Amino acid sequence: MALIDCPACHKRVSDKAKECQHCGFKLATRSSAEHDRELRRALQDKRDSILSQSMLALLIAIAAFAYFYVAQPLPDSWQAQLAYAGMLVGSIWFIVNRVRLVFLKKKP
Template sequence: MAIVRCPSCNKSISDKHQQCPHCENNVAELDGEQRQQLAREKRIQKQQMFMNYSFFALFIFLGGFFSLYFLHPEPETPQWYACTAAIAIGCIWYLINRVILVTLKKKK
């Protein structure tokens, strides 16, 4: 008896299970190639999710930057704080997502 990963939910299960107890996916009928294909599809979906997050973070960063640049809010006002917070949050979130994407691509 060995511990394997479910191809759909990626949780640890016994290789003797006919069905995953976590996601109810039928794993007994899958051969090695089908398991690899499901794992590959899951990895691609995860990469796409983090790519979408990074675009959204970039949008927040640019929105704060352009608001600060074109609207010229007075320093120390709520508008100024909102713009600088959007810039900081967008930048940090974007960088975190890019690091996650790089690590996901290196796993293969």
């Protein structure tokens, strides 16, 4: 029994395994076309997941900004601090996810 790299997530799995226990990629014997299709499907699932996280981050940032704009809390209140934190966390999370998407597109 040998360990091989999963084509989708590049983690080590047994060569006897029917699918990767890390990402669910089907490793069973297949034709080259089926293998390529499965790899594209796995990459698309990962892109969709990152895109969903990106949209959630953007929603958090926009909701925090909308609350800050509509409610206009006092600058030193906990509501204002919470709105600042929501805008900051949502914005940073959004940017990180967009960078992850760029790097995912550069993978062969």
